Amino acid sequence: METYLMPFIYLFAEMAPYLLLGFLIAGILHAFVPQALYHKWLSGNDAKSVFLSLLFGIPLPLCSCGVIPTAVSMRKEGASKGATTAFLIGTPQTGVDSIAATYSVIGLPFAILRPIVALVTGFVGGCAVNAADKEAVPQSQVCCESEKNTEPGFAQKCMSALRYGFSDMIQDIGRWLMIGLVLAGLINIFIPDGFFTALSGTPLLNMFVVLLIAVPMYVCATGSIPIAAALMLKGLSPGAALVFLMAGPATNLASIMVLGKTLGRKTLIIYMISIISGAILFGLGVDYLLPRYWFTTPVTSAFHSDCCVEDGGALTWWQIASSVILAVLLIRALYLRFKTNGTIKTKDTTMKFKVTGMMCNHCRAHVQNAIQAVSGIESVDVDLAAGTATVTGSADPSQIIAAVKACGYECVEA
Secondary structure: HHHHHHHHHHHHHHHHHHHHHHHHHHEEEEEEEHHHHHHOOOOOOOOHHHHHHHHHHHOOOOOOOHHHHHHHHHHHHHHHHHHHHHHHHHHOOHHHHHHHHHHHHHOOOHHHHHHHHHHHHHHHHHHHHHHOOOOOOOOOOOOOOOOOOOOOOOOHHHHHHHHHHHHHHHHHHHHHHHHHHHHHHHHHOOOOOOOHHOOOOOHHHHHHHHHHHHOOOOOOOOHHHHHHHHHOOOOHHHHHHHHHHHHHHHHOHHHHHHHHHHOOOHHHHHHHHHHHHHHHHHHHHHHOOOHHHHHHHHHHHHHHHHHHHHHOOOOHHHHHHHHHHHHHHHHHHHHHHHOOOOOOOOOOOEEEEEEEEEOOOHHHHHHHHHHOOOOOOEEEEEOOOOEEEEEEOOHHHHHHHHHHHHOOOOOEEO
């Protein structure tokens, strides 16, 4: 237990201050940057709209499932397929929280490379979609986002930023962050040192093995960090680790299925080619063009400092305080994330729907807003953990199902 627990504690303490800072910045972006701004500049079938969508998307802490409803909303508001695809490729690979956590665990070179790779792969993929698909941009439609209310005041925005950053965001990625840390510890214990060294002579095979693992699995940009670090300690090359950091957060089976349905098979193929080819090319560049110690030294330091922990000299008071705060927030968020909300009891007709594809609070919010916008709805209760929506009112169930499907989710009456 000591062999596992001490590196885990040290790694958690190293990440905690940066994660809290990232969550705060994420909340500020969410509360103070108008959503309409993201739609206004993305309607052109040109490189400019693709580039702007990446500038908007890369700082956002959206995972590969949370980015889907946001992208569908952008598309329905008038964004081009190229801009939407670029947003889908670049946004889940990174974010303000994951950049900070990347720097704290696996060093500055990876922290610099991740947004650069997201920008390049997203730009190439978005431009390729625009070149392959010349259809006209759709007119702005009523979408998952309900009509905006009056502009909230500064105090309301501050509260919204704190609630989003330290509650909603932690609910979204908290369990994946903990899964990533636990898996990293298990990898550190059970996989022999140098396990991946046998593949070091064939870098492409090394990367293809990583792709087979990373593409179908769901892992957020932050949760992928400790896993990549642990794999590097077992002999995985820095380039192959970068492949995992790119492909893991950018893809999963759920997002692939939704993307193919909403944007078409041609766009899906370009999307996958952009991510896979970009990951391999950048991975080879890291392995052959950059010094290996740039990437391995921070990882070794992060995972093999348990002796320093025992001496009491490694963890500062603010790291300990940040760890305690983050642990409390994670426990609270995980409780809220999985608790059962129950059925709304009113005098109106109550209907229950099974919604497939929701994986985070962004998904839940889009589904709830979509149903709320249907005429005749009195109240909506979307249970993320159960994958259900309990609706009261006089609305036609078929209209509710259509509204949810328009956001990219499957919906049937329960």
